[in-house]
Amino acid sequence: MSKSRTKAPILTLAPEQEREALDVLKRFLEDRFELQLGSFEVAEVLDLFTKEIAPHYYNRAIFDVQNHLKERFESIESDLWALEKN
Numbered sequence: 031m032s033k034s035r036t037k038a039p040i041l042t043l044a045p046e047q048e049r050e051a052l053d054v055l056k057r058f059l060e061d062r063f064e065l066q067l068g069s070f071e072v073a074e075v076l077d078l079f080t081k082e083i084a085p086h087y088y089n090r091a092i093f094d095v096q097n098h099l100k101e102r103f104e105s106i107e108s109d110l111w112a113l114e115k116n
Contacts, residue, residue: 041084051076 055077
C-alpha cells in the first residue's frame with residue numbers, strides 16, 4: 031500500500047501583486063547585490079521562492095492559526111463550563 035505524499039499548496043498572487051513582488055525583488059537584488067537582472071531572471075527567482083520557500087511560511091501560518099483557534103476554543107469552553115456551574 032503506497033502512501034500519497036501531501037503536496038505543498040500552489041501559491042499564486044494576483045497579477046498586480048506579482049508585478050509588485052517582481053519590482054521589489056528586482057530593486058532588492060540591484061541595491062543589495064548590484065545584480066542587474068532582466069524580467070525573466072527575476073521572475074525565475076520569484077518562482078523559486080514561490081515553489082520552494084513560500085509553502086513553508088504558508089504552512090507555518092496555518093499551524094499558528096490552528097493553535098491560536100484551539101486555545102481560544104478551549105478558553106471559551108472553559109468559560110462556558112464555569113457559567114454552567116453557577
